Amino acid sequence: MTGQDTEALRLRAVTALTAARERTALLTSCVEDSELTAQHSPLMSPLVWDLAHIGNQEEQWLWRAVAGGEALRPEIDSLYDAFEHPRATRPSLPLLAPAEARAYAADVRGRVLDVLGDTRLEGRPLVDAGFAFGMIAQHEQQHDETMLITHQLRKGPAALSAPPPPAAHSSGPVAGEVLVPGGPFTMGTSDEPWALDNERPAHTRIVPAFFVDTVPVTNGAYQAFMADGGYREERWWRPEGWAQIREHAIEAPLFWRHDGGRWLRRRFGVTEPVPADEPVLHVSWYEADAYARWAGRRLPTEAEWEKAARHDPAAGRSRRYPWGDADPEPVHANLGQRHLGPAPAGSYPEGASPLGVRQLIGDVWEWTASDFLPYPGFRAFPYKEYSEVFFGPAHKVLRGGSFAVDPVACRGTFRNWDLPVRRQIFSGFRTARDAEPV
Template identity: 60%
Template sequence: MNDSKERIAAELLAVRDRSLAYTEADDDLLVRQHSPLMSPLVWDLAHVGNYEELWVLRAAGGIEPIRPEIDDIYDAFKHPRKDRPTLPLLGPAEARRYIEGVRGRVLDVLDAIDLESADPLHRDGFVFGLVIQHEHQHDETMLATLQLSGQPGLVREGDLPQGRGGGPEEVYVPAGPFMMGTATLPWAYDNERPAHQVDLPAYWIDRLPVGNRAYAAFIEEGGYDDPRWWSAEGWQWRQRSGVSAPLFWVRDGDAWWRRRFGRTEPVPMDEPVQHVSWYEADAYARWAGKRLPTEAEWEKACGWDPEARRARRYPWGADSPDPTRANLGHRAARPAPLGAYPAGASAYGAEQMVGDVWEWTGSWFQPYPGFRAFPYKEYSEVFFGQEYRVLRGGSWAADPAAVRTTFRNWDYPIRRQIFTGFRCARSELV
């Protein structure tokens, strides 16, 4: 194998090791549904193998189907998560055998494929990037399921750098155009393309994500009970749901506690807040006299280099993420303290824009001008409209293979089980 193929093989091995680590639990835990918002873990495990079979073996490799009879079961668009426990799912042992058999054939396809082919699935190993990122995204989903399960001891812990105090609350982004999206990153998804110029007025954006201490102040000052801070839809949701704090937070006297992967601990006030919905983030921003940044504002503050007049792959440049720059890849099962990564700052001085928590933006998930679906419409196109809000940046649970300044995530504005937080922005004062 050449160097590119060896790198792809290593990425395939790493993501599979991760999937198997998250499904080492007892079979009962794997086959149960812990929330109607999530699939049983065993569904995710077999689904990543089926997706790999569909795209690498059949679409790119021209290989006859291995298990065509299970295609319908693992079609994410045919069966909502709440209904998946009723399907005839492969059991844990059979699912592991299936994905192992698929993977052996995938490596054979990798060995034979021409990465310089004109075929867009083959070129630069796009189809392998597709399945690697897809599996990492399901691994993050499995972590959210494990958090909802409340079972202790199922995820690893690790050390994170200390935070630091001081520094400006906001950074300034001058008016002017920038290039949004990408035309060059080989594994970028269709919704990140094409690159296009966006001209923005000047604005301020928070240097750091909103922290637990600041969010607790919002709660203490009655933020959940004052309709002035909520959109009409958000206030309706607030009344229906009865929420009064981030998901997994519990009040005990004067102190806030949280449940995190089966353990109860004091809420660390110096961490970014997580497990909040878009509606909660929007209400906090209004209470703070600010707003959520638009998706374009977020991307410019994160990835644009105004001196070089080009986009960066990561806020700091082209170098791959490492433990001094960002909290990615499940180094620890929590966000890092605020101010922990000054070396990961963007050209404008914004910090912790990748890793730690997905950040809600004020934008709906819409196509870029000139968008073309590839390799299938159901990845992005069917979600465009005014149902899903855009999230940016990646969380502590996201792998670097699926994180970049142009990467777009999206979800319903009510979702809280995902590892979401936010930062605020404001327009320049006239």
């Protein structure tokens, strides 16, 4: 690696870490300390736990493991171990107070930036191409998205604001679905420097031809399912999903309510009419699956989703992103919390895939039909708890990222996963169907 390459990597690492910390500061400074220590939902941690957890992970991986520094606060490691303490129990722990959590995270960050200039970014798997720094930047941004979910769940007036997404524009009508030709494609990656273990290694998948929605399913389309008795007809639901619907009396996406003959939603403290042209948000896997069955379609598999997003038939290769290999720009996708919701369906034509599929990156996480499983040749790195312990049928894969995802934690190979009952996450979906045999 040349000196110029090393300096470019260091700049990339500093930029990513700084952007993440600025976002963390925004999410934790816009409310009073009492809001930081409160638990706004048993599904989520108090915001102050996320704040100190971010600092603790950075200390463990960048200060201790990479720089070889002495532990700064070893006594708090167990408090901020996500596997040791479920979210619902975290308010009862002796957590750092907001001021102390901020000071701790700032102390760790200062030490990390001091040593980054002297750290060799090669020679060890943990630091090759700056991997550990990218991993921690992605970790912080993932917790920023988690904190944004907590902001959506909190009661009271709005604490965050952002301009609306740009209006959808197009040179012509957008087709309802796109044919993805059958055949092999390269799934996953072996050469994306900051890709996480579950994205690796690159391997060949053979996917039969299928049709996929050009855009995510919209609120208007989903309301047609609701109006047709979708939540009252057991035949559309998996048994576990139907049990959830009945037990919790669910009749609409989370945060929706019916009032005066129209549907309203609460979004970050603001109540507003549900816009028909936006991708539907805050639906579980079971709801997405039921809609697809009602529509005579199905959810795409994870391999189908990635082929639709990355495969370039003309070049015979897989791209980093639908639009190409260049990093995301605002014209490509709705990412990074620039807006506080998805853009209208059909937006971002510059971000379309080679086949013309739109909004595959950003706006809403998209549920797929697939369980979260390892790729052939998977190797856990740098710790099993990031991915390996979640593999199996309990978790379903989501792809594409949402408006709340930062570009550093979003790419064509990035894999997210969650329990199929989850609705508080920024999740939507698109549907697919088999192509007719020739």
